[in-house]
Amino acid sequence: MIDKSLLKFPHIRQKMLLLAVLSFVQAVAIVGQAVGLSRALVAIWQLQKLSALWKPMLVFFSAFILRQLMDVAKNQVATHYADANVTRLRPVLQAHLFGLGPAYLHRHGTGSIVTVLIDGLDEVKTYIQTVLPKMTDMVFVPLLTLIYVTYENWLSGLVLFIMLPLIFFFMAILGLAARAKSNQQYADFTHLNNTFVDTILGLSTLKMLGVAKDYEKDIYSVSERFRKKTMSVIKVALTSTFALDFFTTLAIAIIAVFLGYRLIDGGIVLYPALVSLILAPEFFLPIRQFGDDYHATLNGKNALAQVNNVLAEPLPSSQPTISWAGWRPDSTLQLDHVNFRYADAAKGINALTDIQIHAQGMEKIAVVGRSGSGKSTLLNLLAGFNQPAAGSRIMLDDHSLNGFNTPAWQDQISYIPQAPYIFSATIADNIRFYVPQATPDAVQQAAAGAGLTDWLNELPEGLATMIGEGNRGISGGQAQRIALARVLVDRQRRILLFDEPTAHLDIETEYDLKQTLLPIMHDHLVIFATHRLHWLPDMDQIIVLEHGRISEQGTLSQLRGQGGALDHLIAEMGGKQHARFKA
Numbered sequence: 209m210i211d212k213s214l215l216k217f218p219h220i221r222q223k224m225l226l227l228a229v230l231s232f233v234q235a236v237a238i239v240g241q242a243v244g245l246s247r248a249l250v251a252i253w254q255l256q257k258l259s260a261l262w263k264p265m266l267v268f269f270s271a272f273i274l275r276q277l278m279d280v281a282k283n284q285v286a287t288h289y290a291d292a293n294v295t296r297l298r299p300v301l302q303a304h305l306f307g308l309g310p311a312y313l314h315r316h317g318t319g320s321i322v323t324v325l326i327d328g329l330d331e332v333k334t335y336i337q338t339v340l341p342k343m344t345d346m347v348f349v350p351l352l353t354l355i356y357v358t359y360e361n362w363l364s365g366l367v368l369f370i371m372l373p374l375i376f377f378f379m380a381i382l383g384l385a386a387r388a389k390s391n392q393q394y395a396d397f398t399h400l401n402n403t404f405v406d407t408i409l410g411l412s413t414l415k416m417l418g419v420a421k422d423y424e425k426d427i428y429s430v431s432e433r434f435r436k437k438t439m440s441v442i443k444v445a446l447t448s449t450f451a452l453d454f455f456t457t458l459a460i461a462i463i464a465v466f467l468g469y470r471l472i473d474g475g476i477v478l479y480p481a482l483v484s485l486i487l488a489p490e491f492f493l494p495i496r497q498f499g500d501d502y503h504a505t506l507n508g509k510n511a512l513a514q515v516n517n518v519l520a521e522p523l524p525s526s527q528p529t530i531s532w533a534g535w536r537p538d539s540t541l542q543l544d545h546v547n548f549r550y551a552d553a554a555k556g557i558n559a560l561t562d563i564q565i566h567a568q569g570m571e572k573i574a575v576v577g578r579s580g581s582g583k584s585t586l587l588n589l590l591a592g593f594n595q596p597a598a599g600s601r602i603m604l605d606d607h608s609l610n611g612f613n614t615p616a617w618q619d620q621i622s623y624i625p626q627a628p629y630i631f632s633a634t635i636a637d638n639i640r641f642y643v644p645q646a647t648p649d650a651v652q653q654a655a656a657g658a659g660l661t662d663w664l665n666e667l668p669e670g671l672a673t674m675i676g677e678g679n680r681g682i683s684g685g686q687a688q689r690i691a692l693a694r695v696l697v698d699r700q701r702r703i704l705l706f707d708e709p710t711a712h713l714d715i716e717t718e719y720d721l722k723q724t725l726l727p728i729m730h731d732h733l734v735i736f737a738t739h740r741l742h743w744l745p746d747m748d749q750i751i752v753l754e755h756g757r758i759s760e761q762g763t764l765s766q767l768r769g770q771g772g773a774l775d776h777l778i779a780e781m782g783g784k785q786h787a788r789f790k791a
């Protein structure tokens with residue numbers, strides 16, 4: 209029932225000790241309660257004076273109140289500890305996920321990560337706050353009641369003792385069955401979340417292709433499977449609860465019959481018989497609750513295992529911090545024999561092989577190639593999302609790097625993907641996202657520099673307009689301009705990584721955006737992956753990728769008309785783009 213990783217939680221020993229003390233006091237109170245009640249009943253049975261009753265009744269009520277107080281205290285301690293740990297774990301988990309980066313998210317699915325971060329942590333909380341007090345109750349309550357019952361009547365103690373392993377045996381069998389079923393149920397829950405999130409994200413594509421109904425059926429069948437698994441977990445849970453109740457009731461009944469006979473034949477007096485009978489259900493109570501909660505907390509245990517899996521995933525080897533002054537007009541970047549392979553790719557299949565690039569100062573470098581040639585992979589590597597294979601050599605000025613996930617480099621880059629993410633916030637907040645302290649004037653200037661002024665003037669609330677999920681929709685061109693404004697507001701970043709920023713735009717919007725973009729590119733190192741070849745005349749260096757290898761590299765004038773890879777690419781992409789090259 210207890211996940212071993214729980215024992216590594218901070219201050220767990222102190223909390224367990226505190227809970228153990230509270231459970232012990234509660235166990236004493238339970239025995240005291242039974243003693244007080246039994247003595248009072250015996251006094252009534254023996255028709256003693258009313259004054260003989262007040263002492264045992266006082267013991268009974270005091271013990272009863274103490275028992276309830278201990279329950280409240282244990283609850284408080286466990287809830288507080290669970291809250292504190294989940295509050296501690298949430299940012300740790302978030303930071304770890306951020307450290308793992310988009311590659312991990314891609315591999316495991318957004319749905320499953322959202323499940324861990326939101327539902328998963330809540331279930332972990334329920335698990336911790338339930339399991340800890342139950343563990344200590346399981347030890348002290350049966351132990352103390354057994355000792356007292358044996359002391360008063362050793363035969364009743366023996367019956368209780370004999371029933372104990374039998375109950376544990378049944379609990380273990382049913383618990384194992386429930387665990388296997390619950391593991392499957394949790395895996396299905398994760399699968400359901402991934403399917404659901406994917407379908408919602410791709411809804412417009414599905415509608416357009418007219419296959420939304422098929423996916424509806426898909427979601428239905430996945431959720432049906434999940435429902436069936438849940439029902440089978442509940443079935444096992446109910447069976448085990450029934451089995452536990454049956455055996456504990458049987459044990460109590462055996463004790464009652466046995467005590468009854470002994471009372472009739474005078475083998476025992478009333479008090480020990482009564483106190484044994486009152487304490488017998490108390491002896492089994494924590495075990496029964498433990499069994500009931502075992503099923504209720506299995507999801508929490510699974511969620512904790514998944515949280516631990518995420519945290520155990522090694523972060524991309526963090527690069528030693530370098531004291532680098534940032535990208536300057538005389539800075540250089542040299543990539544030698546850089547290789548990269550996706551974790552799930554077939555053995556020996558590299559997404560990038562033997563990449564050699566030399567970049568200097570405020571150069572503009574285009575990365576072109578057919579679809580699937582590795583442009584985005586290279587950009588992701590330069591952004592620090594993908595880690596190069598061992599043996600790759602990277603020199604940044606006079607610093608040798610093993611990868612690009614070093615803060616000094618990442619603090620210098622602005623990464624603009626095909627569809628920049630727009631957060632649910634005002635336009636101003638979206639612009640100042642990476643520089644929250646940017647002044648309204650700086651935001652205004654950045655917006656103007658990115659060519660947003662005309663659009664903003666049309667909006668009644670201007671920069672204060674809410675955009676993003678659940679708010680006003682914006683066009684692809686406007687989203688790209690907001691991404692550019694983010695670049696402009698952050699004057700420190702001197703490196704621009706563009707991953708086909710105009711891929712989704714029509715040619716007029718792209719032309720407009722290009723006029724805004726060119727002056728911005730002027731004082732930055734730019735690495736620009738693109739399919740649109742009309743950008744090439746504005747570039748200082750062109751890298752042509754084929755199957756993850758550089759097939760050609762040089763200036764446009766060096767490469768054009770040589771009958772090489774670039775010429776072939778241009779020919780393939782059609783005459784429209786051809787006409788623009790006046791190299």
Ligand SMILES: Nc1ncnc2c1ncn2[C@@H]1O[C@H](COP(=O)(O)OP(=O)(O)OP(=O)(O)O)[C@@H](O)[C@H]1O
Nearest residue numbers: 314550552553559578579580581582583584585586
């Ligand atoms: N996360 C991933 N896991 C495994 N393989 C991947 C992953 N992403 C891309 N690939 C593979 O790596 C190769 C290069 O893909 P990449 O996306 O870098 O190409 P690209 O040139 O940017 O293509 P496009 O122009 O269509 O965007 C492809 O064969 C692709 O299937």
